Amino acid sequence: MQNPDIPDAQLASAQPDAPELALPKLARQRLHDTVVDHLREFIVEGQLAPGVKLNERKLCEVLGISRTPLREALKVLAAEGLIEISPNRGATVAQLSEAEIRDMFELMSGLEAFAGELACERISETELAQIKALHAAMLLSRAQNDLSGYYSRNHAIHDLINIAARNAALRQTYVTLNRRLQALRFRSNFQTSKWDSAIRDHEGMIAALEARNGPALAKILRGHLLAKRDAVLAERTLGVAAAEREA
Known part of the structure; x- marks a missing residue:
């Protein structure tokens, strides 16, 4: 699950505006599914902690993609309940009560x-x-x-x-x-x-x-x-x- 290229120091201590993640650039094949899988993994393992606001620019740099596939992936994760998208605040990692x-x-x-x-x-x-x-x-x-x-x-x-x-x-x-x-x-x-x-x-x-x-x-x-x-x-x-x- 955990990507070996991501330092331990960047795990659950992530702060709002997205942590400094590191990941090899993604191949274009099956890009949509790959982006969704990586983002879901970041959330599961705490690299993107509950309540963290997602910085689209930084995530695009980490994943080596444009904003279009990123936003498509965020919609999938929002449908799964893993993130919340607000017109005014953008996307944040969901927090359960x-x-x-x-x-x-x-x-x-x-x-x-x-x-x-x-x-x-x-x-x-x-x-x-x-x-x-x-x-x-x-x-x-x-x-x-x-x-x-x-x-x-x-x-x-x-x-x-x-x-x-x-x-x-x-x-x-x-x-x-x-x-x-x-x-x-x-x-x-x-x-x-x-x-x-x-x-x-x-x-x-x-x-x-x-x-x-x-x-x-x-x-x-x-x-x-x-x-x-x-x-x-x-x-x-x-x-x-x-x-x-x-x-």
Whole structure:
């Protein structure tokens, strides 16, 4: 997920008017999708933090593009709820309220639990093998203290379980909601204890999938998502308290 050309110092400490990002110039092929993917990645990994005003000129320089494809990409991200576009203020990274965070994670816990039940009925041996391989790669990322690699594999495991549910309506709802939660899910792993807890959950997920035990997998997934909700809300409370002390 994290681009190796982007220094660590430019991560979540980004200030309004857009951070100083660095990225190789983009190829013209599939430019629109590539721009959307890079901007979404910046938001997920905190390089463009909630509330940051996007500076179009700087982003065009970073991505090596003109303003037309940039603005098209911003419209896509606005439709996904990742940014907000105002006629007077331009584009800013969206900020979720405490109530929105709570509601969305509770809904996501239900979606993932249901997907887990269906996946236990419908998953193929090939898909199960892919999930096991991703889990092994996730463990390696954990050993290397690679949060970006860990998260990308973690995300892929959840995504494969959802795909294995074979339910198009569920899939569409899941993808739409998960895009709004990705940045929060990423930040919920900042503490290594959270990584280790998530790994134990994932080991339980694989065991439940192997046993085709839908109720067990649903219970694990629901608890997994609600734990992330609690971690995000706790971090948010600490951030608000720190800001009040500095004020």
